[in-house]
Amino acid sequence: MAKKTEATVEEKLRALYDLQLIDSRVDEIRNVRGELPLEVEDLEDEVEGLKTRLDKLVDDLDNLNHEIASKKNLIEEAKALIKKYTEQQKNVRNNREFNSLSKEIEYQELEIQLAEKNIKEYKVQIEQKKEVIAQTKERLSERESHLKHKKGELDAIMAETEKEEKALMDKSEEFEKLIEERLVSAYKRIRQNVKNGLAVVAIERGASGGSFFTIPPQIQMEIAARKKIITDEHSGRILVDPILADEEKEKMEQLFSSL
Incomplete structure (x- = not known):
């Protein structure tokens, strides 16, 4: 029996960012309801x-x-x-x-x-x-x-x-199953502790999304290489490169429009 191939770091990052986009969409819906x-x-x-x-x-x-x-x-x-x-x-x-x-x-x-x-x-x-x-x-x-x-x-x-919220919650559960439990737990923990529930963010203008702290060029290169999961030392958020973020946003927009 062939051994199941473990997901690459890039695949894990994409899955985490997808999960973040889904959960952020649910947050938006709940914010519309507000109080x-x-x-x-x-x-x-x-x-x-x-x-x-x-x-x-x-x-x-x-x-x-x-x-x-x-x-x-x-x-x-x-x-x-x-x-x-x-x-x-x-x-x-x-x-x-x-x-x-x-x-x-x-x-x-x-x-x-x-x-x-x-x-x-x-x-x-x-x-x-x-x-x-x-x-x-x-x-x-x-x-x-x-x-x-x-x-x-x-x-x-x-x-x-x-209807959309229910579909998104189901998708959130599906995507969680694609990610190892350890990472899901870390993602949820970070999400609870940071502003706006953003646990996975892209680098924007040399800083982590939603932060003013600049990320050194060497770290930015490591993030872009997608060989390991890197967190922002100031906020604890998981960081992804802008290209990966744009690709996943486009993919998830198609998913959202189909719900």
Whole structure:
């Protein structure tokens, strides 16, 4: 059985740069979505919070109306008792019974006064609750409208980019399998640690892409020779020569346009 030929350094560099181009394309797509998914999530939470608050306010309003009805019943009961005790006073046998009934009448009158005071307080609270409910409904309506708009934006972007992103993620996995695990791990580690997720960059005007640090001519020649994998000593990025980069960009543009 023939032994599998190991990929050359140049093949590894091309595969790494291709992987970088694919992952950068995915980054671009996600940047287009930007903060929208988080905005939508925050708005959904806010809408739910407002709905919960509105439900509680409506419950409070119901409870206050129930309390008013209860106090009105108490007043009617107290009035009935006053009438009853007043009638009984007409048939008392002595002052002690009369005074006892007078105290009962006085107590019921105080109960009526207290109940009427409570009803006034509840009515003030009801007006305040109604005002807060109106404000909350207005806020809820505005937030729901904003949420609908943002969801529409997100859905439009998702519809436009989801298929491409999925295809690119599949391609990213395919290309990872073409590269030895050690290099993929190094690539991912560098990608996490550098700006813009660029772990593999081409030399531009004598410096590594995205850097101002000049690369010595001798190192540039070694990079162009494609005999070993060379990293930028300042950023840790893997470096490729401009010609290889241009060739791979052209190849990957064709791949992207076919997705």
